[in-house]
Amino acid sequence: MTSKDISFALARLGWTQASFAEYAGYNPKTVSWWITGKNAVPVLVAKHLDLLLAIRDRLPG
Structure with a gap:
């Protein structure tokens, strides 16, 4: 996973760096x-x- 990949993943999950760290x-x-x-x-x-x-991605809505 590249640095771009992790940024993209966090954005898709709606997390900031700080919220993911916590x-x-x-x-x-x-x-x-x-x-x-x-x-x-x-x-x-x-x-x-x-x-x-x-x-x-499998969740409805």
């Missing part, structure tokens, strides 16, 4: 580093976001 238990600075490309997005975070997006 939800996932990460420091907001860490999430910021993923989005700016300073650090790679961990595989488990990418898979979690992919799962959340798949669930979201």
